[in-house]
Amino acid sequence: MxxxxxxxxxxxxxxxxxxxxxxxxxxKNVLTGQEIREADCILVAADAKVPMDRFDGKKVIECQVSDGISKADQ
Incomplete structure (x- = not known):
């Protein structure tokens, strides 16, 4: 959702x-290294631990899964 x-x-x-x-x-639908390099920003909406080291040097926004549902427009 x-x-x-x-x-x-x-x-x-x-x-x-x-x-x-x-x-x-x-x-599933795992981001490639190239996709991460080309991304303007990474949004991690997760309630569980996500390996973050592959996003080093990128602007990263972290939130809970529920925010991805109820606050996606923000």
């Missing part, structure tokens, strides 16, 4: 977004 909310908010603001998900089935 958070992914859907973030995708809708990005579309309204005419922004490109790629969403990597991590669940019981593991990581």
């Amino acid at each position: 958070a992914a859907e909310g973030l995708e809708k908010a990005a579309k309204v603001k005419d922004c490109f977004i790629k969403i990597e998900t991590r669940g019981s089935g593991g990581a």
